[in-house]
Amino acid sequence: xxxxxxxPEALRLQEGESSSLNCSYTVxxxxxxxxxxxxxxxxxxxxxxxxxxxxxxxxxxLKATLTKKxxxxxxxxxxxxxxxxxxxxxxxxxxxxxxxxxxxxxTQLTVWP
Amino acid sequence: GEExxxxxxxxxxxxxxxxxxxxxxxxxxxxxxxxxxxLKNEFKFLISFQNENVFDETGxxxxxxxxKCLPNSPCSLEIQATKLEDSAVYFCASSQTTPNxxxxxxxxxxxxxx
Numbered sequence: 001x002x003x004x005x006x007x008p009e010a011l012r013l014q015e016g017e018s019s020s021l022n023c024s025y026t027v028x029x030x031x032x033x034x035x036x037x038x039x040x041x042x043x044x045x046x047x048x049x050x051x052x053x054x055x056x057x058x059x060x061x062l063k064a065t066l067t068k069k070x071x072x073x074x075x076x077x078x079x080x081x082x083x084x085x086x087x088x089x090x091x092x093x094x095x096x097x098x099x100x101x102x103x104x105x106x107t108q109l110t111v112w113p
Numbered sequence: 114g115e116e117x118x119x120x121x122x123x124x125x126x127x128x129x130x131x132x133x134x135x136x137x138x139x140x141x142x143x144x145x146x147x148x149x150x151x152l153k154n155e156f157k158f159l160i161s162f163q164n165e166n167v168f169d170e171t172g173x174x175x176x177x178x179x180x181k182c183l184p185n186s187p188c189s190l191e192i193q194a195t196k197l198e199d200s201a202v203y204f205c206a207s208s209q210t211t212p213n214x215x216x217x218x219x220x221x222x223x224x225x226x227x
Contacts, residue, residue: 020162100146101156101158105153
């Protein structure tokens with residue numbers, strides 16, 4: 001069974017204190033790993049897609065990396081506005097499940113001044 | 114427009130009543146997905162469409178849930194005879210092609226069944 005596990009469930013950082021969020025997955029035939037940001041009362045906002053082990057992508061203070069079993073979302077010198085829930089999802093196309101994403105339960109990040 | 118528009122934002126129904134949710138995908142996007150988000154951020158896939166055709170409905174409890182995407186109309190998700198456990202936020206997402214670049218999600222409809 002495909003599984004996506006995120007850790008930690010919650011993370012509190014002081015402004016400027018860098019850290020990493022983890023997403024481990026067990027899925028056959030990975031067709032992409034996605035990172036989303038979700039603010040309270042809103043839909044997930046797309047951040048990155050990673051396709052193959054060794055791939056890295058960056059956007060402002062965020063950097064996502066991928067290995068064969070897990071992905072990390074590194075946050076460098078976070079600011080309070082980075083506070084949100086970060087969701088990881090994987091896509092494993094098998095015939096009729098094209099495009100379906102399997103989500104982890106997210107890491108709730110709080111950055112305090 | 115460049116956003117996925119979901120209506121209504123909030124919906125309250127008595128147990129056993131019908132609920133209907135709407136989603137207008139981004140113009141030009143041919144794939145539409147419905148997800149249910151319950152407590153603790155658990156996302157459950159419900160159904161996907163390629164244009165007006167159902168692509169994958171294996172996540173949907175068909176005895177009470179139905180969905181449509183008709184040309185020139187918003188897509189809809191209907192729940193007959195709602196139950197307390199249907200209380201959740203329902204998200205619609207659309208994608209231009211097979212979603213290699215991630216979907217664009219709407220802001221969701223919060224359904225509360227009382």
